[in-house]
Amino acid sequence: MKRTAILLLGLGLGLSAALPAWASASEVIVYSARKEELIRPALDAFQKATGIKVTLLSAKAGDLARRIEMEKSDPKGDVFLGTTAGIAELLRRKGLLAPYFSAAAQEVPEEFRAPDGGWVALTGRVRVLIYNRTLAAERDLPRSYFDLTDPKWKGKVAVASMGERTTVSWLAALMALRGEEATRRYVKGLRDNGLKVLNNNTEVRKAVTRGEYAIGITNHYYYLLQLQEDPHGPVGILYPDQGPDGIGTPVFSITAGIIKGAKHPDAARGLVDFLLGAQGNRLLVQGEFEIPLIAGIPVPGEDKGVKGLGQFKKARVTQVQLADLEPRVEKLFGPFLIP
Numbered sequence: 001m002k003r004t005a006i007l008l009l010g011l012g013l014g015l016s017a018a019l020p021a022w023a024s025a026s027e028v029i030v031y032s033a034r035k036e037e038l039i040r041p042a043l044d045a046f047q048k049a050t051g052i053k054v055t056l057l058s059a060k061a062g063d064l065a066r067r068i069e070m071e072k073s074d075p076k077g078d079v080f081l082g083t084t085a086g087i088a089e090l091l092r093r094k095g096l097l098a099p100y101f102s103a104a105a106q107e108v109p110e111e112f113r114a115p116d117g118g119w120v121a122l123t124g125r126v127r128v129l130i131y132n133r134t135l136a137a138e139r140d141l142p143r144s145y146f147d148l149t150d151p152k153w154k155g156k157v158a159v160a161s162m163g164e165r166t167t168v169s170w171l172a173a174l175m176a177l178r179g180e181e182a183t184r185r186y187v188k189g190l191r192d193n194g195l196k197v198l199n200n201n202t203e204v205r206k207a208v209t210r211g212e213y214a215i216g217i218t219n220h221y222y223y224l225l226q227l228q229e230d231p232h233g234p235v236g237i238l239y240p241d242q243g244p245d246g247i248g249t250p251v252f253s254i255t256a257g258i259i260k261g262a263k264h265p266d267a268a269r270g271l272v273d274f275l276l277g278a279q280g281n282r283l284l285v286q287g288e289f290e291i292p293l294i295a296g297i298p299v300p301g302e303d304k305g306v307k308g309l310g311q312f313k314k315a316r317v318t319q320v321q322l323a324d325l326e327p328r329v330e331k332l333f334g335p336f337l338i339p
């Protein structure tokens with residue numbers, strides 16, 4: 001790794017001035033909403049490459065945000081990692097994130113960055129449909145999210161509750177593209193058609209594979225997590241709304257922001273650089289089964305039908321647009337989309 005090389009060179013020649021600023025930082029505290037086991041390999045690699053100890057606090061994004069706000073006058077965390085951009089954007093608007101323009105962030109498409117550098121997306125998750133191959137033949141599959149209100153799918157569709165941020169972002173995407181009224185009608189149509197709301201996306205992937213539901217509305221990496229657990233299970237993946245009139249399939253992101261007033265700002269910036277760099281980003285993408293947002297990183301599951309950015313029709317919404325609509329989505333649909 002380049003930075004390790006610089007570090008070693010610096011030490012070897014006694015050129016302490018050549019050391020990156022974060023080389024002196026000994027710790028970085030990460031507040032992460034991501035599943036710990038999926039993000040660990042990348043954080044461990046950072047620790048190994050830099051000698052900076054990574055302390056990880058994992059919790060739900062909303063809980064971490066409340067904590068960051070409470071600790072405002074004496075921040076305990078350094079980096080916030082969210083499972084969509086929504087919570088990061090809320091924190092940014094409250095002035096709780098410190099802008100940072102990582103050179104590596106230039107590689108990330110603009111729609112996946114806060115314009116003021118408050119947060120940056122690290123990897124992408126695509127809102128797909130998964131299906132049970134024994135219950136639904138390929139030719140009968142829905143082509144659009146909007147097909148799921150058809151009586152043909154009555155009682156056969158499952159989604160995770162809004163306890164999963166990506167359920168909120170998904171409805172925000174529909175609202176951005178089709179408007180509030182159409183989204184309300186759609187959600188009502190789904191409920192009238194017997195939509196099953198499960199606790200989380202893990203339950204969705206398992207229930208679909210067991211054959212309790214034909215279709216699951218979920219994120220692409222749950223398809224890969226399911227195949228990892230059960231390589232011969234009858235689960236398939238499909239990208240909805242791909243036709244000429246389709247709205248496209250939304251992409252969300254794991255998002256990193258540096259907490260304002262962080263005690264270890266140099267280490268925090270070093271970690272963001274690392275997670276956007278080739279080695280760190282590859283580990284992150286592989287560990288989480290996400291898709292890369294920067295060029296040159298392989299797409300996990302490409303051999304199993306997973307598509308990278310540019311290989312499918314992506315919904316035309318920015319992460320900021322989604323974040324704008326999420327509070328409205330929570331208010332409108334929170335009371336209904338409960339398990």
Ligand SMILES: [Fe+2]
Nearest residue numbers: 083166201219
């Ligand atoms: Fe998830």
